[in-house]
Amino acid sequence: MSYIEFKNVVKEYKMGEVSIKALDNTNFQIEKGELVVIVGPSGAGKTTALNILGGMDTATSGDVIIDGKNITKFKNKQLIKYRRDDIGFVFQFYNLVQNLTAIENVELATQICKKPLDPKEILIKVGLGDRLKNFPSQLSGGEQQRVAIARAIAKNPKLLLCDEPTRRIRLQNR
Ligand SMILES: Nc1ncnc2c1ncn2[C@@H]1O[C@H](COP(=O)(O)OP(=O)(O)OP(=O)(O)O)[C@@H](O)[C@H]1O
Ligand SMILES: [Mg+2]
Known part of the structure; x- marks a missing residue:
């Protein structure tokens, strides 16, 4: 299993009648020690993906596995600890x-x-x-x-x- 697994992640922002899919079924894996660059046009969803990886935003659906733990299942307290101990942003x-x-x-x-x-x-x-x-x-x-x-x-x-x-x-x- 990779250090980071981003699996079928959807992030949908709903504003009244309008909804925007900032991430539409996004998948990638990153190995331990890897340096990865995400490239894409403005509005492509780069910040959204980073915010989800950093535990600052939550996915609408899909799984985000970091070091074997599914952070989409984390409760608030676990997310605070994850952001504090594991993440530099x-x-x-x-x-x-x-x-x-x-x-x-x-x-x-x-x-x-x-x-x-x-x-x-x-x-x-x-x-x-x-x-x-x-x-x-x-x-x-x-x-x-x-x-x-x-x-x-x-x-x-x-x-x-x-x-x-x-x-x-x-x-x-x-
Ligand atoms: N809080 C929000 N509410 C509604 N829509 C949002 C919100 N945050 C982001 N979006 C929309 O989601 C899409 C992705 O935004 P995001 O900030 O992830 O793009 P980006 O790839 O980081 O762009 P940039 O290169 O300009 O920083 C955009 O269309 C944006 O308008
Ligand atoms: Mg951005």
Whole structure:
């Protein structure tokens, strides 16, 4: 069995009379240690798939097996634990806490998990060693995105999910 099995997953958003299938019978497997990139046009369902993998959204139907456990069957408490202990997530729009500095944003995430890495070391690794005490508003878009990447990595998660993690950095280097 693969580390991740996404089986016949449907995600349907209903808004009044209209319904949109963001995922329509999606299937894939990912092995342990694999680095996988999901590519597709805007609106294809990439963020939806990542949110379901990260336990932040639930599938309308289908099964999502992670490390032998079917997370679609998880109760709320199990999902909280799964997100906290197993998942690192880099959001498409960073979601940094605006009144905390770069290092405090990373520390906030590492405080709640079991075997975190050192926040300062990770921020140095992403090239922000001299921006530790800056607030998000004092950082460029690409720098904020690197704080978000550092925050996810520093949790030392089993599964690192990144939603367009280099978008800002890419745009800035054009
Ligand atoms: N909460 C929601 N309610 C209704 N429709 C939604 C919701 N979230 C996403 N959708 C719809 O589901 C589809 C997939 O959205 P999703 O955000 O997964 O796309 P994406 O592939 O990440 O796109 P992008 O490249 O623009 O980030 C889109 O048509 C979107 O409008
Ligand atoms: Mg998206």
